[in-house]
Amino acid sequence: xxxxxxxxxxxxxxxxxxxxxxxxxxxxxxxxxxxxxxxxxxxxxxxxxxxxxxxxxxxxxxxxxxxxxxxxxxxxxxxxxxxxxxxxxxxxxxxxxxxxxxxxxxxxxxxxxxxxxxxxxxxxxxxxxxxxxxxxxxxxxxxxxxxxxxxxxxxxxxxxxxxxxxxxxxxxxxxxxxxxxxxxxxxxxxxxxxxxxxxxxxxxxxxxxxxxxxxxxxxxxxxxxxxxxxxxxxxxxxxxxxxxxxxxxxxxxxxxxxxxxxxxxxxxxxxxxxxxxxxxxxxxxxxxxxxxxxxxxxxxxxxxxxxxxxxxxxxxxx
Amino acid sequence: xxxxxxxxxxxxxxxxxxxxxxxxxxxxxxxxxxxxxxxxxxxxxxxxxxxxxxxxxxxxxxxxxxxxxxxxxxxxxxxxxxxxxxxxxxxxxxxxxxxxxxxxxxxxxxxxxxxxxxxxxxxxxxxxxxxxxxxxxxxxxxxxxxxxxxxxxxxxxxxxxxxxxxxxxxxxxxxxxxxxxxxxxxxxxxxxxxxxxxxxxxxxxxxxxxxxxxxxxxxxxxxxxxxxxxxxxxxxxxxxxxxxxxxxxxxxxxxxxxxxxxxxxxxxxxxxxxxxxxxxxxxxxxxxxxxxxxxxxxxxxxxxxxxxxxxxxxxxxx
Numbered sequence: 342x343x344x345x346x347x348x349x350x351x352x353x354x355x356x357x358x359x360x361x362x363x364x365x366x367x368x369x370x371x372x373x374x375x376x377x378x379x380x381x382x383x384x385x386x387x388x389x390x391x392x393x394x395x396x397x398x399x400x401x402x403x404x405x406x407x408x409x410x411x412x413x414x415x416x417x418x419x420x421x422x423x424x425x426x427x428x429x430x431x432x433x434x435x436x437x438x439x440x441x442x443x444x445x446x447x448x449x450x451x452x453x454x455x456x457x458x459x460x461x462x463x464x465x466x467x468x469x470x471x472x473x474x475x476x477x478x479x480x481x482x483x484x485x486x487x488x489x490x491x492x493x494x495x496x497x498x499x500x501x502x503x504x505x506x507x508x509x510x511x512x513x514x515x516x517x518x519x520x521x522x523x524x525x526x527x528x529x530x531x532x533x534x535x536x537x538x539x540x541x542x543x544x545x546x547x548x549x550x551x552x553x554x555x556x557x558x559x560x561x562x563x564x565x566x567x568x569x570x571x572x573x574x575x576x577x578x579x580x581x582x583x584x585x586x587x588x589x590x591x592x593x594x595x596x597x598x599x600x601x602x603x604x605x606x607x608x609x610x611x612x613x614x615x616x617x618x619x620x621x622x623x624x625x626x627x628x629x630x631x632x633x634x635x636x637x638x639x640x641x642x643x644x645x646x647x648x649x650x651x652x653x654x655x656x657x658x659x
Numbered sequence: 660x661x662x663x664x665x666x667x668x669x670x671x672x673x674x675x676x677x678x679x680x681x682x683x684x685x686x687x688x689x690x691x692x693x694x695x696x697x698x699x700x701x702x703x704x705x706x707x708x709x710x711x712x713x714x715x716x717x718x719x720x721x722x723x724x725x726x727x728x729x730x731x732x733x734x735x736x737x738x739x740x741x742x743x744x745x746x747x748x749x750x751x752x753x754x755x756x757x758x759x760x761x762x763x764x765x766x767x768x769x770x771x772x773x774x775x776x777x778x779x780x781x782x783x784x785x786x787x788x789x790x791x792x793x794x795x796x797x798x799x800x801x802x803x804x805x806x807x808x809x810x811x812x813x814x815x816x817x818x819x820x821x822x823x824x825x826x827x828x829x830x831x832x833x834x835x836x837x838x839x840x841x842x843x844x845x846x847x848x849x850x851x852x853x854x855x856x857x858x859x860x861x862x863x864x865x866x867x868x869x870x871x872x873x874x875x876x877x878x879x880x881x882x883x884x885x886x887x888x889x890x891x892x893x894x895x896x897x898x899x900x901x902x903x904x905x906x907x908x909x910x911x912x913x914x915x916x917x918x919x920x921x922x923x924x925x926x927x928x929x930x931x932x933x934x935x936x937x938x939x940x941x942x943x944x945x946x947x948x949x950x951x952x953x954x955x956x957x958x959x960x961x962x963x964x965x966x967x968x969x970x971x972x973x974x975x976x977x
Contacts, residue, residue: 409835419734419849420732420763420845421843424835425966428835438769439835444740445738458782478853513782516754519746520751520752526736527737530736530737531735532697532734536847536860545853649746
């Protein structure tokens with residue numbers, strides 16, 4: 342795996358001043374100490390750097406890669422797909438396929454699961470999945486609770502079949518509860534509200550009803566995780582690590598408590614990055630691998646919620 | 660399969676008047692007699708209707724569907740993914756997964772190929788793939804050559820494993836030539852040019868250098884198709900039908916000539932719909948099935964180019 346963090350770092354006390362809230366409010370509300378904002382980088386710049394790092398860490402080169410899959414919740418341009426723009430920065434001379442998979446914050450998990458079937462049956466030998474997110478451009482200062490949560494980052498992962506069957510995906514699951522489709526949204530910028538004809542600036546900014554999202558997902562998360570564990574024939578104690586979507590400090594604390602996961606098993610890096618949308622899970626996974634918290638042979642669960650409203654999870658042996 | 664066409668029909672002579680060109684220019688340039696524009700429908704409205712029709716034609720119901728995959732080149736909103744919005748209109752009470760796959764005009768082919776691996780190995784028994792496109796909102800009157808080409812439409816397809824192995828995918832292939840990434844684009848509306856900070860209206864509209872796209876794809880299309888046929892162990896004459904991306908009347912004529920495909924095998928419906936982005940291939944396929952041109956057991960090739968610049972193709976037995 343590999344990651345890229347934009348050069349500009351924004352500390353929570355700077356955001357306190359920007360939002361004119363009392364000192365400490367941003368940190369307390371979000372659980373975030375600092376986050377990175379892309380001020381000089383594009384999403385494809387960041388994605389390409391994360392891929393390079395992942396290739397290096399996987400001891401491979403782009404010449405061995407059969408496809409570039411971008412799994413971001415945001416896009417650099419409406420056309421073409423972000424994977425093509427990353428492809429251009431990495432491999433302009435090698436016509437390997439490039440396409441996007443999107444389920445907002447769960448895009449990486451959805452993409453990893455989906456592409457694994459094509460890798461398992463030999464269509465692709467080795468692929469790279471990359472999530473590159475610039476959340477900072479679409480934050481809404483009027484909605485302080487969500488403004489303080491987000492950061493920008495990219496994370497990438499090389500996926501191939503294992504030589505021996507010592508590693509692999511044991512279970513994967515996704516559920517979409519679309520009665521919550523409008524609880525987390527950016528309404529404007531697609532075909533519904535085109536920028537040239539729609540001029541309500543609020544509609545082009547991130548809008549979330551965090552309370553309702555939390556209530557909806559709370560009702561279904563326990564059976565979801567139980568089924569995921571059952572599919573893998575494991576229990577929570579068999580997992581070396583649970584890597585949750587780094588949604589917010591509070592959401593993560595509540596999730597941890599609700600599922601009864603000891604802190605030693607729960608990967609929480611939100612303090613350093615904020616919520617980086619679909620980059621959040623692979624970024625936390627990357628850090629846990631780099632720090633040695635996750636080692637070869639360990640059982641790992643990825644778990645998160647996303648706009649949709651969707652739940653997604655995966656259990657694999659690293 | 661099923662399709663949905665927006666209620667409003669726009670004939671080429673209306674576009675002649677709108678663009679102040681001589682009568683007949685629009686038809687001559689595009690090969691399009693009429694196209695549909697979504698004036699009262701959203702992309703998710705259209706997608707949901709196409710899915711309903713596909714379910715009906717497949718003699719099944721949503722209760723048997725395991726996932727909704729949206730394969731559009733445009734999106735209704737930046738967040739959540741369009742599949743969630745279609746899910747909400749179809750199955751708000753059934754939490755089947757909903758996510759998007761995007762490679763612009765080739766999204767349907769990419770999604771069909773990718774999801775087939777997950778269907779083949781039993782992860783999903785039966786899924787629905789839907790492309791729903793509203794091109795009309797992003798057309799640029801200053802760029803008459805591309806303005807005249809596009810229309811709006813949705814098309815959907817139910818995919819499941821065959822009871823006996825009489826039908827199935829024989830070959831699939833995609834190549835991305837990203838030196839052409841900026842030949843077809845909408846630059847604004849993503850994280851690079853956010854609508855609140857970027858006010859050049861042209862950047863939010865479709866921009867294509869059709870000549871260059873054609874020159875680039877012409878160089879690589881023949882070996883691409885040869886490899887696809889080789890993978891399926893077939894030659895052009897073995898195909899009952901080639902269903903190309905309905906890019907433009909001229910592009911299709913040139914493609915047909917370059918590949919030596921008899922008119923009887925070449926599905927061309929652009930006259931009725933224009934270029935409907937990723938809905939274009941499934942819409943033409945749907946029509947060819949409905950009219951009896953393609954019947955069970957026939958060998959069919961899907962083939963197209965997309966922004967990226969990508970080539971994509973698939974050969975299957977219907």
